[in-house]
Amino acid sequence: MAERLATLVGIYALLGLGYQIVFGQLRALNLAQGALFGVGAYATALTGPQLGPFALLIAPLAAAAVAALAAPPMLRLQSHYFALATLALASLINLVAVNAENLTGGANGLVGFGLGLPKGPTLAALVWLVLVVAVIAYASVFRAAIGEKARLLRDAPLVAASLGVDGALWRFLAFVIGGACAGLAGGFSAALTGVVSPEATGFSIMLLCLTAVVVGGARHPLGAVLGAAVAVLLPELFRGLQGSWLLAYAAATLAVVLWAPEGLAGLFTRRDAMPIPLAAAPVSAARRLALDHVSKRFGGVEALRDVSFTVERGEIVGLIGPNGSGKTTLLNAISGLARADSGTIALDSLHLERLAAHAIARRGIGRTFQAPIEGETRGAGLARALATGAAFLLLDEPAAGMTDRERDLLAGQLRGLRRDRGIILVDHDVELLTRVCDRLVCLDGGKVIASGTPAEVRADPRVRASFLGLPA
Amino acid sequence: MLITFQLVLNGLALGMAYALVALGFVLALNASGAVNFAHGDLVVLGGAVAVLLASWLALPGFLLLPLVALALAGAGVLAAHVAILPLARRPPEATFVATIALAAIIEQTLTVTMGAAPRTAPPFLGSGAVTIAGEPLGLQPLAIVIVGAVLVAALWFLLERTQVGRRMRAVAADRHMARAVGIPVRRYVTLSLALSGALAGIAGFLLGHQFLVTPTQGAGHMLKAYIAVALGGWGSVPGALIGALAIGIFETFVSAEVGDAWASAALYIAVLLVLTLRPRGLFGEPLGQRA
Numbered sequence: 128m129a130e131r132l133a134t135l136v137g138i139y140a141l142l143g144l145g146y147q148i149v150f151g152q153l154r155a156l157n158l159a160q161g162a163l164f165g166v167g168a169y170a171t172a173l174t175g176p177q178l179g180p181f182a183l184l185i186a187p188l189a190a191a192a193v194a195a196l197a198a199p200p201m202l203r204l205q206s207h208y209f210a211l212a213t214l215a216l217a218s219l220i221n222l223v224a225v226n227a228e229n230l231t232g233g234a235n236g237l238v239g240f241g242l243g244l245p246k247g248p249t250l251a252a253l254v255w256l257v258l259v260v261a262v263i264a265y266a267s268v269f270r271a272a273i274g275e276k277a278r279l280l281r282d283a284p285l286v287a288a289s290l291g292v293d294g295a296l297w298r299f300l301a302f303v304i305g306g307a308c309a310g311l312a313g314g315f316s317a318a319l320t321g322v323v324s325p326e327a328t329g330f331s332i333m334l335l336c337l338t339a340v341v342v343g344g345a346r347h348p349l350g351a352v353l354g355a356a357v358a359v360l361l362p363e364l365f366r367g368l369q370g371s372w373l374l375a376y377a378a379a380t381l382a383v384v385l386w387a388p389e390g391l392a393g394l395f396t397r398r399d400a401m402p403i404p405l406a407a408a409p410v411s412a413a414r415r416l417a418l419d420h421v422s423k424r425f426g427g428v429e430a431l432r433d434v435s436f437t438v439e440r441g442e443i444v445g446l447i448g449p450n451g452s453g454k455t456t457l458l459n460a461i462s463g464l465a466r467a468d469s470g471t472i473a474l475d476s477l478h479l480e481r482l483a484a485h486a487i488a489r490r491g492i493g494r495t496f497q498a499p500i501e502g503e504t505r506g507a508g509l510a511r512a513l514a515t516g517a518a519f520l521l522l523d524e525p526a527a528g529m530t531d532r533e534r535d536l537l538a539g540q541l542r543g544l545r546r547d548r549g550i551i552l553v554d555h556d557v558e559l560l561t562r563v564c565d566r567l568v569c570l571d572g573g574k575v576i577a578s579g580t581p582a583e584v585r586a587d588p589r590v591r592a593s594f595l596g597l598p599a
Numbered sequence: 600m601l602i603t604f605q606l607v608l609n610g611l612a613l614g615m616a617y618a619l620v621a622l623g624f625v626l627a628l629n630a631s632g633a634v635n636f637a638h639g640d641l642v643v644l645g646g647a648v649a650v651l652l653a654s655w656l657a658l659p660g661f662l663l664l665p666l667v668a669l670a671l672a673g674a675g676v677l678a679a680h681v682a683i684l685p686l687a688r689r690p691p692e693a694t695f696v697a698t699i700a701l702a703a704i705i706e707q708t709l710t711v712t713m714g715a716a717p718r719t720a721p722p723f724l725g726s727g728a729v730t731i732a733g734e735p736l737g738l739q740p741l742a743i744v745i746v747g748a749v750l751v752a753a754l755w756f757l758l759e760r761t762q763v764g765r766r767m768r769a770v771a772a773d774r775h776m777a778r779a780v781g782i783p784v785r786r787y788v789t790l791s792l793a794l795s796g797a798l799a800g801i802a803g804f805l806l807g808h809q810f811l812v813t814p815t816q817g818a819g820h821m822l823k824a825y826i827a828v829a830l831g832g833w834g835s836v837p838g839a840l841i842g843a844l845a846i847g848i849f850e851t852f853v854s855a856e857v858g859d860a861w862a863s864a865a866l867y868i869a870v871l872l873v874l875t876l877r878p879r880g881l882f883g884e885p886l887g888q889r890a
Contacts (some may be wrong), residue, residue: 156692200875206691207634211829212874214822215867222867226860330818334703341696371711377703384697385685 130251131319136352136359137254138315142332143340143351144261145308149301150337151345152269152277156210159197160336162217163190163306165224165328167313169231172323175240182242183314190310193220194303202298217333224325236324244318254315258352261308266348283500286508289462290515291488309336338380344390353391409548410516411491413474415439416461416549421470423453423460423573430456431467432573438549440518443541445560445581446553448570449594454553455497457570458521461551462494463487474519493517497524505529509540519549526554538563557595561585569594604734606855612740614847615747616806617823621843622754622836623798624824627675629771629834630791631683633694639821640705641678641796645671645803646720646812647709653721660723660804664746667804668797675796679789687788702817709814720807743805750801751840754794758836767791771834826870832882842881 146160167186175182201212224231231237244250269277279287280294287294317323326332335358343354357379362372383390416438423431431453438444446454459465461472463484472479479487493512499505505528512520522541526534534556541563544550554560560567560581567584569577571594577587584590620642627635648670652663682697723742728735758764769777770787778784802820803812810816824839827846831838846866854862873881 154690154692156695197871200871200878203878204874205878207833208829208874208878208880210634210695211825212871214825215870218822219864219867219871222860222864334699337696337699338703341700371707374704374707374711377700377707381682381697381700381704384693384700388689388693 130247132359132363134251134254134315134319136355137251137258138312138319139335139339139355139358140352141254141258141261141315142309142312142336143343143355144258144265145305145312146336146340147265147305147345147351148308149298149305150340151350152274152281153298153301154206154281155202155298155301156206157213157302157305158210158333159194159213159217159220160305160309161330161333162220162328163194163309164313164316164332164336165220165323165325166190166193167310168317168323168327169224169237169313170310171242171314171317172237172240173230175242175317179241179243182240183244183311183318186314186317187307187311190313191303191307194306195299198299198302202295202302217328217330221325221328221330224328231325234325236322236326238322240317240321240323242318246319250315250318257311257315262348262352269346269348279500283496285464285484286496286500286511288464288484289488289494289496290511291485293483293485338376340390342376342380342383342390344392347390347392350390350392357391409491409518411518413440413477413491413518415475416492416519416551417471417473418457418461419471419473421457421460421467421472423456423465423467429573431460433470434570434573434575435470436568436575436578438519438551440547440549441545442565443545443550443552443563445564445567446551446570447555447557447560447567447584447590447594452570452594453573454570455523456573458494458523458551458553461487462492462521488515488517491516491518492521493519494521495523495525497527513544517548519551520544521551521553523553524555525552526556526559534559557585605736605740606851608736608740608744610848610851611844612737612743612747612847613851614844615744616802617827617847618840618843619747619750619798619802619805620820621824621827621831621839622751623795623802624821625828625834625836625839626767626791626798627683627795628828630767630788630795631679631687631694632774633683633686633691634698634825635678635683635792635795636695636698636821637678637682637702637705637817638698638795638799638824639819640702640817641671641674641799642803642806642820643709643812643814643817644674644705645800646807647713647718647803647814648800649720649804649807650713650718650812660721660742660808663721664723664801664804667800671800671803672793672797674800675792675794676789678796679792683792684785684788702821706814706817713814715814717811717813718807720804720812722808723805726808739805739808746801746805750798754798754836763790826866829870830873830881832880835882838880838882 142164149155149157167190170189171182171186174185178185197216201209204212225234276287276292279290280292280297284294313327339354339358340351342357343352344350358376361376387394419435421431421434434457448454456465460467463479463482467480474490477490493515495508495512499508509525526537529537538559541550552560552564564581566579567581568575569584569590576593577584577590624635624638627638645667649663649667652666678701682701683694686693686697722739723746725738728737758768766782767787769782770784774784823846827842828839831842850862850866853865
């Protein structure tokens with residue numbers, strides 16, 4: 128009896144651990160995890176008669192295969208469509224389990240598939256061995272750098288892309304590996320009970336998985352284990368309650384969401400600040416960033432018109448212009464967050480226009496954003512961009528909201544960074560730009576209306592009229 | 600397939616009942632900016648309340664309807680205060696998980712109190728049929744179509760022609776801007792959830808006569824509304840109406856031809872195909888990015 132409970136805790140913990148990767152780390156609301164558990168259970172039951180205990184290996188493969196086949200169109204979807212698509216996939220799997228009687232035995236399910244695996248202590252030991260290895264692997268993967276990138280992917284996907292994180296690949300891997308964990312858990316469950324019925328693919332398994340992970344702690348390495356222990360052991364303790372334990376468990380889940388978002392595991396761990404490794408020198412060898420006739424339209428608005436200029440390593444180019452003149456759009460076009468409609472953007476001889484944002488970041492272009500991520504200090508964005516080893520930095524209003532003293536400090540930092548980097552600096556503070564920039568480029572209505580030394584640009588009559596608000 | 604008036608009427612009635620579910624779903628979605636996963640269970644709760652009231656009061660169905668609507672409006676307000684308003688500043692996934700828990704709470708409460716066996720909700724007018732132009736037509740489907748049409752018209756009037764409706768739309772479009780111009784956003788979220796609950800309750804009452812009331816039906820209702828809203832354009836009220844009508848008619852005709860299982864399978868495959876080809880729904884999103 129105790130072995131059986133321990134085995135069950137291990138099985139649901141494995142299911143939940145897989146879910147932590149996709150839901151906890153990437154905040155993707157995958158509602159097919161329960162159905163993938165069922166896929167694993169059926170795969171084991173169907174291949175058990177031929178393969179014996181090796182049928183357990185088929186379980187994660189089958190679930191991963193279903194996940195990998197379904198993933199490519201689904202992973203492009205935004206959160207609510209992703210949840211719906213995974214729910215539709217789960218419903219489809221459940222329909223097959225109920226109705227494909229020749230394969231799945233219909234509502235009666237499958238029984239009598241001997242795996243030739245001794246149940247009891249052997250199975251319990253096997254499940255827990257796999258679980259311990261998986262928990263250790265999870266904990267070591269999501270410690271430090273990868274965990275920090277996952278956090279950025281959750282909280283600030285654009286920043287993650289600007290640091291070279293390939294979000295699509297991450298989501299694919301998380302979905303498939305998480306699905307494989309679910310499949311293996313399903314296989315173990317088939318081995319434990321000796322019965323597989325459509326219930327294994329039903330929404331109640333999904334609900335159990337989701338609530339266990341939320342209650343235990345969605346990201347903590349022991350979150351799923353704790354949650355599964357509560358989910359399996361509580362109803363045993365309160366057998367007298369019969370059906371009401373589900374009610375109590377659902378209420379507990381709601382309470383955890385409201386008052387302890389990090390789950391049970393979060394109650395007795397404190398959050399350590401993640402050290403961000405700062406590369407001392409740029410890694411990229413690129414010498415020159417050149418824009419040639421870059422144009423971009425949004426509907427009827429010409430956000431950029433034939434913008435051309437170059438930035439060499441060792442110089443700071445200030446980008447000025449009134450609000451809406453295209454400054455941020457230009458930074459987005461260079462860093463790949465917006466596609467230029469025409470023109471070329473080249474790093475030495477490498478064309479960037481067709482590359483994805485993460486690929487551009489990996490070639491040596493780092494950037495910061497106007498709005499800071501909640502809970503971060505002001506310098507964090509710049510530190511992150513530097514940590515990529517970028518040779519070129521695109522800084523979007525780094526001085527916004529700074530005091531004069533902070534601006535002086537920033538100017539000093541920028542001069543230091545210029546030694547071996549090229550910088551494009553967007554800001555409204557023309558005094559600051561004049562002090563630190565080698566050249567200024569002034570945009571108006573998406574066009575370059577002036578460029579040259581700060582003194583030349585500030586003296587330009589059109590710049591004085593359109594941007595500085597001074598008489599020409 | 601023999602297309603009879605009765606089949607067309609059944610399709611329209613199912614579509615109209617789904618439309619009430621989907622309209623409630625989209626009202627809550629627009630107000631809170633997040634999916635209310637418990638919406639399907641509010642529908643079941645509406646059916647259960649109707650069963651309960653019918654066993655207490657010897658009232659005809661059309662007099663029970665306002666009572667069911669009122670009770671479920673209360674349930675909607677409760678849902679807003681328990682699982683939606685406290686999570687307004689958290690990522691939309693938090694609301695999603697909280698409402699999934701709320702859905703389980705409602706389902707388990709119903710299982711514990713009324714048992715798992717299906718119950719029959721009272722009919723709106725009667726359970727017989729009337730003969731119109733030589734065609735026998737079921738009274739209940741007829742009542743569903745008429746009640747549904749009246750409620751849809753009333754909702755249109757509220758949203759498009761009254762100050763309250765304008766403010767609800769303002770909150771849906773941009774809650775920060777709405778707050779900046781002096782609209783009490785929390786109050787309008789609560790009001791939207793009350794309306795959403797009332798619509799869900801009425802739908803549950805109307806569906807509960809033909810399709811019975813079982814505690815586990817909630818997820819299915821929620822999924823239909825979710826599909827209708829995703830296909831019709833996330834956040835679009837007319838889109839939800841059209842999407843739900845289409846699903847009801849599709850299900851009725853396809854299951855008359857090839858059975859329920861294939862009808863459901865075809866619906867889910869259609870959803871996956873549509874989302875593959877049009878990642879923002881069949882008609883795009885009227886309100887831009889939201890979750």
